[in-house]
Amino acid sequence: MDQSNYRLPKRKDGQKTFDNIIETGKKLFSKNGYQATSINEIIEKSGIATGTFYLYFDDKFALYSYVLSKYRKSIRKAISEGIQHAETRYEKERLGLRAFLKFAWQDPLAYRIIWESMFADKELFREYYETFSHDYVRQLDAAVKHGEVRDDIDLETLSYVLMGISNFVGLQVLFRDTLTDIDLDRITDNVMKVLKSGMFRS
Secondary structure (H helix, E strand, O other): OOHHHEOOOOOHHHHHHHHHHHHHHHHHHHHHOOOOOOHHHHHHHHOOOHHHHHHHEOOHHHHHHHHHHHHHHHHHHHHHHHOOOOOOHHHHHHHHHHHHHHHHHHOOHHHHHHHHHHHHOHHHHHHHHHHHHHHHHHHHHHHHHOOOOOOOOOHHHHHHHHHHHHHHHHHHHHOOOOOOHHHHHHHHHHHHHHHHHOOOOO
16 A cells, blocks of 8 residues: 555554544444445544644545555465464464454454455455465465475466465354354364365265
């Protein structure tokens, strides 16, 4: 994101106001969608003056882009921390998926906001997933060279297959009323069973 579209606070009181705007924006974007959410509504729900909003953000799109960027970084961080002790690609996939599912459960607003980017700005939506794909391909390529992943599969396609699985299994998690660590392990292990052996009998 172009940082000229937003300005980070320099003082603690400003940080509190900034964070309040972010949280309000997340809730409204998730509830109403990007198009139906107005700057005036964000300002009103945040309990701030109009000028305070523009002190930090040029417009509604700047706020939305910032929120989306923060989610991307948070998801990357959650996955990175989840796989930090994994040594094989199989374990990285398993622990990475588990970390993503846990993140989705703990912050369900993420889904609506990320997918809403398709309607807010298609290039933003495309850039979000292409960035994940490029990083995934790099990791998968290393796994191919180590003999852990098949070398007859297009890695870009594989990256989107794996992201697709994560996204929609994430919905399975979000649709639940409760989620325990046992549930997380069971769901994750079932996905890994499919990835390891496939779904068709030979």
